[in-house]
Amino acid sequence: MSTASWVANRLYLAAAAPAHARFQRALRDPEQAQRTILHDLVRRNVGTAFGRAYGFGRIASIRDFQERVPLRGYDEYAEYVRRIGLGEPSVLTAELVRFVEPTGGSSGPSKEVPYTRSLLREFSAATLPWVFDLLWGRPRLRGGRAYWAISPPARRAARTPGGIPVGMEHDSDYFPAPIRRLLDHMLGVPRAVSLAPDVPAARYLTLRALLAMPDLALISVWSPSFLSLLVAALDEHFPALLRDLDTGDLSVEMPAELRGRLLPHFPAHPSRASALRRRFGQTLPQDLGALWMRLELISCWTDGHARRGLGAVRRRFPAVEIQGKGLLATEGVVSFPLFDADAPVAAVTSHFLEFIPVDDSTPRMVHELELGAIYEVVLSTGGGLYRYRLNDLVRVEGYLHRTPLLSFVGRADRASDLAGEKLTASFVEQVLAQAAEMTGVEPAFAMLAPAWGAPPRYLLYAELPPEEVHRLAEAMERLLTEAHHYALCRALGQLDPVRGVPVREGERTYERVCTGRGQRAGSIKPAALDPGLEWTDAFGVSSVVAP
Secondary structure, X not given: OOHHHHHHXXXXXXXXXXXXXXXXXXXXXXXXXXXXXXXXXXXXXXXXXXXXXXOHHHOOOHXXXXXXXXXXXXXXXXXXXXXXXXXXXXXXXXXXXXXXXEEEOOOOOEEEEEEOXXXXXXXXXXXXXXXXXXHHHOHHHHHOXXXXXXXXXXXXXXXOOOOOEEOOOEHHHHOOHHHHHHHHHHEOXXXXXXXXXXXXXXXXXXXXXXXXXXOEEEEEXXXXXXXXXXXXXXXXXXXXXXXXXXXXXXXXXXXXHHHHHHXXXXXXXXXXXXXXXXXXXXXXXXXXXXXXXXXXXXXXXOOHHHHHHHHHHHHHXXXXXEEEOOOEOOOOEOEEOXXXXXXXXXXXXXXXXXXXXXOOOOOEOHHHOOOOOEEEEEEEOOOOOOOEEEEEEEEEEEEEOOEEEEEEEEEOOOOEOOOOOOEOHHHHHHHHHHHHHHXXXXXXXXXXXXXXXXXXXXXXXEOOOHHHHHHHHHHHXXXXXXXXXXXXXXXXXXXXXXXXXXXXOHHHHHHHHHHHOOOOHHHOOOOOEOOOOOHHHHOOOOOOEOO
């Protein structure tokens, strides 16, 4: 057991205890917790441009708020965010915007979400109780260190035209600074990995650090496919990693100046290298629990399409507990897991939450949700997104005290999200139109759809000769990589490039599948994107044209 890790974890428990206690109280009275959050949010931002436009000074109740502020998506906020990016103060929030975080866009390549100190505190109101619950509920975690996924390598420092930083460095940045310092003591992979010149180098450095950690107890990633790709790199590079662990070298190509900066973060561990070599030789076992004997828990997405990636993780970590992450988006946190709950619990001490039933347009508050019902999530946050339609659907699986337990079931906008790429039909429609203009190819039918594999990818089904499908798919791939999350998934190897599939009678096949889903034939309109996974069978795919 590492004394430093034990002390840091104990200090974390003490620091997170107040947030944990507040959340436990709110579980018994979520209605009051939510009313307080909305009251404070409106009061703080009365004098902003948005607050003046929508009469925040005259809002005295939830009904007033709902009547004055319309439901809206990101497109309706884009102009406000542009003004923030130019440096204009007090646009959406009275607080200064600390940075903007890029994420996928519904009608363009990307969108930027403003982050204020209040928004970060709202994230902490969920993340602190979650990690407290981890350390309290699984005592073995207190004696070990953790691996938390690091943001994309070599992301260039950028600022908006008004000088606001773009992007956070590390997942632990969701936590307040004092907690972040404690977490840095608990983390085995240094932040310096984010300096890696490319994804393969970042994976190598990550593995080099992880191999030096016999006390690894927790792995926290987003997509399970991210972990599977990391494991594949470990299998490939294990002999070289052992040599570097022994000597303190880094067998990865990079500029000499960068190597000099990184080497101090990766000291030699000859005794650990010798122990691993004696036990495993040059080949790793199938069960990686033998490599990290203290590994207790893996945290990753487990809902939606992510479920398909869990099998590969379980095969390499058969005895390690896997905990789903709940629903945390760039814009805000909706739910998070607790060991006492059968599904993630609503984050009732973070943002003001509303839920729109799929069969009704009347928003409900969190204490009004019905067991088994499906709702679209609406957030109002300290970052300035008010009554923001997140386009995520959740189902009520039960209750913890008086607070609902929510599982993620899909996207309200029929978006496709295999590994975090968040493609929407409207964006793909634009991409398809641009690709057709670029190539001079005009298909009678064209549709993008996901296809599962290792890794998964998107297939472009088009009524075109094979060589024209090739050109169109290649053009779409280039355009899709302009979208932040799609480009990230491609860079991380979590998606393969788009491939083209020549088909016949596309619209007839599309109609047949849709009527089989229960849609009326007369109301079916072919879409540029369909998130279903049945299309390879529907089109009888036998040949795929690589871009």
